[in-house]
Amino acid sequence: MNAGTTPTAAEAFAACFAQPPRVVASAPGRVNLLGEHTDYNGGLVLPMALRDLCVNVAIGAGDTPGVIDVYSDIFRDTARRAITEAPSSHWSDYVLGAVKAAATEQVSREGIRIALTANVPLGAGLSSSAALEVATLRALATFYGVEADPVDVALRARSVENDFVGMPCGIMDQFASSVGQPGAALMLDTRTLDHTPAPTLTGHRFVILHSGVSHKLTEDGYATRVAECRAACTALGVEMLSDLGPADLGRIAEIASPLDRRARHIVTENRRVEAGFRALTEGDSATFGRLMVESHASQRDDYEITVPETDLLVETALTEGALGARQTGGGFGGALVVLLATERVEDWSDKMTRAFPATHVVAVT
Known part of the structure; x- marks a missing residue:
C-alpha cells in the first residue's frame, strides 16, 4: 500500500x-520484464510491481441498498x-465486477460508495485495470472485516x-499487483502459482518509456491470440502450449501458419524467462539485455x-546505449x-524523448 498517495x-x-471514507487501499501497477503472453498459456513470467505507480480506492457506506456509487x-x-x-x-465495470466478486450480499443490503484515483497511465501496458481490481478487493476486505489473502485476491x-x-x-497482472513487492521482480509459474523473488541488477535501472501509442486489449488482437493458442494446442494435442519445450519445435513447425509461430513464441519465451531469472540471480546484465x-x-x-512505433523505439533505444529493450504488456502499442x-x-531518457516527442518516461525502477 502506498501511503503517500492514499x-x-x-x-x-x-x-x-x-x-470522509472509512477505508482507503491501493495496489501497484506492474511492468513485465520477460514472459509476454505466456501466462494464459500456463507458462513463466517475470513481472515487477511498480514503485509509486498505483491505483487508490476509498470506500464508505452507501445510502441505497444494492447500489454502488462510484467516482x-x-x-x-x-x-x-x-x-x-x-x-x-x-x-466502472472493473469496480462493479470486484464488488460482485467479494461483497454482493453486503452491498445488496446496504449499498456502497467508492472513489478511485490513480497515477498508472492508461493504455501503457502497465496493468492499471489489474491494480484497480486488486485495490478494490483489498478495500472491500478491510471495509467488511474480511482477511484478504494476497493469492486469493x-x-x-x-x-x-x-x-x-x-x-x-x-494471472500475471493481478498476481504481480497483489503478491509482488514494488521494485522487485517476481518469477512466477502461472500454472502452479509457484513464485520466487528475483534480485535486482546492481548498477542498472529499468526505464519504462511510453511509446505514445495506447492500446485497448479488449479489442480483437488480444482475444485473437488467445484463440490461436487454443487452436495450436488442439493441433499439437496438448492442454497448454507451455506443455511443450525446445524438443517440440520441429513438430511445431509442421502445423498450419500462423499457429506454428504463435506456439514457437510461447516455447522460446518460456526459455527466455528461465534464462532471465538466472541472469538476474548471477548479476549478468548483458545476458538479461x-x-x-x-x-x-x-x-x-x-x-x-508489436507496432512500427515500438519496433523503431526499440531499435533506437539500443543504438543510444541501452543493454536491452522490448515492448512490454499485452501488445499493439503501450510501453517499452x-x-x-x-x-x-x-x-x-533526454535523447529519446527529444527524438520522439510523443514518448515520455513513465518510471525508472
Missing part, C-alpha cells in the same frame, strides 16, 4: 460524497451501478477480468503484437521496458 483518494471521496478521478466521471447489473463496456481479480469484463487474460531484445523480436515476428546502466539513464 490521501488523494480520501480527498476525492470527500469531495464527491461530502463525507473516478481518472475519468472525472461518476457512475451509479446496481449490484445486479451486467457489464456495459464502461470504466489475485485469483478473484483475474476472475473479474475474465468472467465479468470479458478480457481473456492470464540480450534476452529482452530476443523477446521483442519474437513478439514482432512470431506473435505479431529498457535496461540501462544507472549512469546512462538521464542522458538516454
Whole structure:
C-alpha cells in the first residue's frame, strides 16, 4: 500500500460524497520484464510491481441498498451501478465486477460508495485495470472485516477480468499487483502459482518509456491470440502450449501458419524467462539485455503484437546505449521496458524523448 498517495483518494471521496471514507487501499501497477503472453498459456513470467505507480480506492457506506456509487478521478466521471447489473463496456465495470466478486450480499443490503484515483497511465501496458481490481478487493476486505489473502485476491481479480469484463487474460497482472513487492521482480509459474523473488541488477535501472501509442486489449488482437493458442494446442494435442519445450519445435513447425509461430513464441519465451531469472540471480546484465531484445523480436515476428512505433523505439533505444529493450504488456502499442546502466539513464531518457516527442518516461525502477 502506498501511503503517500492514499490521501488523494480520501480527498476525492470527500469531495464527491461530502463525507470522509472509512477505508482507503491501493495496489501497484506492474511492468513485465520477460514472459509476454505466456501466462494464459500456463507458462513463466517475470513481472515487477511498480514503485509509486498505483491505483487508490476509498470506500464508505452507501445510502441505497444494492447500489454502488462510484467516482473516478481518472475519468472525472461518476457512475451509479446496481449490484445486479451486467457489464456495459464502461470504466466502472472493473469496480462493479470486484464488488460482485467479494461483497454482493453486503452491498445488496446496504449499498456502497467508492472513489478511485490513480497515477498508472492508461493504455501503457502497465496493468492499471489489474491494480484497480486488486485495490478494490483489498478495500472491500478491510471495509467488511474480511482477511484478504494476497493469492486469493489475485485469483478473484483475474476472475473479474475474465468472467465479468470479458478480457481473456492470464494471472500475471493481478498476481504481480497483489503478491509482488514494488521494485522487485517476481518469477512466477502461472500454472502452479509457484513464485520466487528475483534480485535486482546492481548498477542498472529499468526505464519504462511510453511509446505514445495506447492500446485497448479488449479489442480483437488480444482475444485473437488467445484463440490461436487454443487452436495450436488442439493441433499439437496438448492442454497448454507451455506443455511443450525446445524438443517440440520441429513438430511445431509442421502445423498450419500462423499457429506454428504463435506456439514457437510461447516455447522460446518460456526459455527466455528461465534464462532471465538466472541472469538476474548471477548479476549478468548483458545476458538479461540480450534476452529482452530476443523477446521483442519474437513478439514482432512470431506473435505479431508489436507496432512500427515500438519496433523503431526499440531499435533506437539500443543504438543510444541501452543493454536491452522490448515492448512490454499485452501488445499493439503501450510501453517499452529498457535496461540501462544507472549512469546512462538521464542522458538516454533526454535523447529519446527529444527524438520522439510523443514518448515520455513513465518510471525508472
